[in-house]
Amino acid sequence: MIDWLARHRFPVVVTTMLLVPLGLMFLSGRRESAITLPEQVAMGVAGWLQRGIGSVFGGVSGAATDYVALVGLHEENDRLKAEKEFLVSQALEAKRLTVENVALRRLLEMHQSRRDLDLVPATLVARELTPFFRVARLSVELDGAPPQADQAVVTPMGLVGRVVHSSGSIADVMLLADTRSRVASEVLGRGILGMMVGSGNPDAYLARFQVSQTEVLLEKGAVIVTSGHDRVFPRGIEIGYVSRPDQRRQVGQYVEYDVVLAVNPGSLQDVLVVRGTAIPGRPAGNP
Amino acid sequence: MRSFLLVLLLLVLLALQSPIFGLLGVRASLIDFPLIATLYFASTSRAVRGFVASSIIGFIADGFTPGGLLGMNAEIHGIVFLLALGLSARFSLTRPAPLLLVTAVSSVLKTLLFYLFSLVFDRAFEPRIEVLLWGLPTCLATAVLAPLLFLPFAGVDRIVAGRRTNESLLR
Numbered sequence: 001m002i003d004w005l006a007r008h009r010f011p012v013v014v015t016t017m018l019l020v021p022l023g024l025m026f027l028s029g030r031r032e033s034a035i036t037l038p039e040q041v042a043m044g045v046a047g048w049l050q051r052g053i054g055s056v057f058g059g060v061s062g063a064a065t066d067y068v069a070l071v072g073l074h075e076e077n078d079r080l081k082a083e084k085e086f087l088v089s090q091a092l093e094a095k096r097l098t099v100e101n102v103a104l105r106r107l108l109e110m111h112q113s114r115r116d117l118d119l120v121p122a123t124l125v126a127r128e129l130t131p132f133f134r135v136a137r138l139s140v141e142l143d144g145a146p147p148q149a150d151q152a153v154v155t156p157m158g159l160v161g162r163v164v165h166s167s168g169s170i171a172d173v174m175l176l177a178d179t180r181s182r183v184a185s186e187v188l189g190r191g192i193l194g195m196m197v198g199s200g201n202p203d204a205y206l207a208r209f210q211v212s213q214t215e216v217l218l219e220k221g222a223v224i225v226t227s228g229h230d231r232v233f234p235r236g237i238e239i240g241y242v243s244r245p246d247q248r249r250q251v252g253q254y255v256e257y258d259v260v261l262a263v264n265p266g267s268l269q270d271v272l273v274v275r276g277t278a279i280p281g282r283p284a285g286n287p
Numbered sequence: 288m289r290s291f292l293l294v295l296l297l298l299v300l301l302a303l304q305s306p307i308f309g310l311l312g313v314r315a316s317l318i319d320f321p322l323i324a325t326l327y328f329a330s331t332s333r334a335v336r337g338f339v340a341s342s343i344i345g346f347i348a349d350g351f352t353p354g355g356l357l358g359m360n361a362e363i364h365g366i367v368f369l370l371a372l373g374l375s376a377r378f379s380l381t382r383p384a385p386l387l388l389v390t391a392v393s394s395v396l397k398t399l400l401f402y403l404f405s406l407v408f409d410r411a412f413e414p415r416i417e418v419l420l421w422g423l424p425t426c427l428a429t430a431v432l433a434p435l436l437f438l439p440f441a442g443v444d445r446i447v448a449g450r451r452t453n454e455s456l457l458r
Binding site (some may be wrong): 026038039045058 | 339342346350366410
């Protein structure tokens with residue numbers, strides 16, 4: 001028997017291996033019956049293998065996707081950086097325009113509210129280059145006569161200074177903090193007259209308000225405005241406020257108060273030059 | 288040992304087929320790896336060992352064919368092996384053109400046998416002629432790529448026994 005099987009091994013094997021699947025197909029084809037053991041084994045082994053290799057492949061694929069396949073990442077990063085810089089510059093430009101718009105609106109409002117003054121717009125083109133003086137340089141938009149010396153320079157926030165030199169549309173403005181600056185002033189609502197003198201402090205835009213020692217003491221926050229008595233600065237323009245009345249000083253026959261200026265020239269861009277009063281025959285200082 | 292490694296390679300290929308083809312956006316059933324393995328056994332193995340291996344390959348294919356009848360692929364691969372064994376006596380399957388031809392014929396035969404066995408054994412099978420057309424892309428792709436798909440199996444042979452069964456492939 002064994003010899004016969006050995007001699008006819010191939011036909012026997014083929015016949016067996018072809019009959020077994022036929023039997024399995026017959027059993028498997030009876031759909032109403034439950035899953036057979038061979039089916040369970042085949043499905044279990046194949047499923048286990050697929051799940052195992054699938055998870056390994058998933059890990060490798062994930063690593064490849066996350067790390068290896070990051071082709072062109074640098075280029076994309078550069079592009080995004082450039083795009084971001086462009087957008088940031090656009091946002092800054094928009095913000096700058098907004099700030100400029102607000103400043104110009106204030107200038108326009110002042111121009112319209114002070115119809116008694118002949119105001120001409122000007123743009124700050126340079127600031128002091130020396131530690132000794134507080135002088136700024138303006139470029140005045142010419143509309144009629146060029147700026148003249150001793151014309152006031154103002155903003156909606158308050159007084160800036162006065163023109164000391166001019167050449168065509170360019171004018172140098174002595175700021176209130178300059179030690180040479182003098183402005184006839186008064187305490188708003190109190191009628192106390194005095195003189196505003198620049199402190200020359202390079203670190204802070206401060207001035208000193210000198211009043212007669214016979215005057216009553218000023219309180220903190222007292223607002224100082226131009227009095228117009230010097231016939232240079234129009235009356236009623238804010239200069240600043242008294243910051244530390246307790247640190248007042250006796251200077252000769254005057255009492256001197258530190259005043260924080262209303263306008264910080266460091267943040268200035270657009271100003272108005274007072275060329276005179278709009279009402280003919282009337283001085284600028286007496287609107 | 289050699290047969291075991293070849294079958295193991297097939298197992299790995301079958302397990303990788305679905306995720307890799309999915310990643311590439313290709314239908315996973317486009318390449319018939321079990322058929323290639325069967326043809327490889329037919330062209331490189333002795334009759335009995337090759338037939339047993341082909342039947343085992345068929346059983347593995349059954350395991351990887353959800354919804355199919357268990358034993359159908361084993362039966363089909365046994366028959367295909369016999370056919371390929373006969374053809375390999377006339378054509379050298381280590382050359383691309385005969386291999387391509389034999390693969391195409393085997394693939395068509397496999398489709399026909401699937402239809403026939405489903406008709407006979409599967410009560411839920413709906414006999415529609417389109418079923419035969421569904422196998423056409425797999426036939427074509429497997430036949431065209433057969434010379435390439437032989438290479439991994441030939442690689443196993445080279446590692447195990449130093450065989451060079453595919454020396455003339457792709458030349």
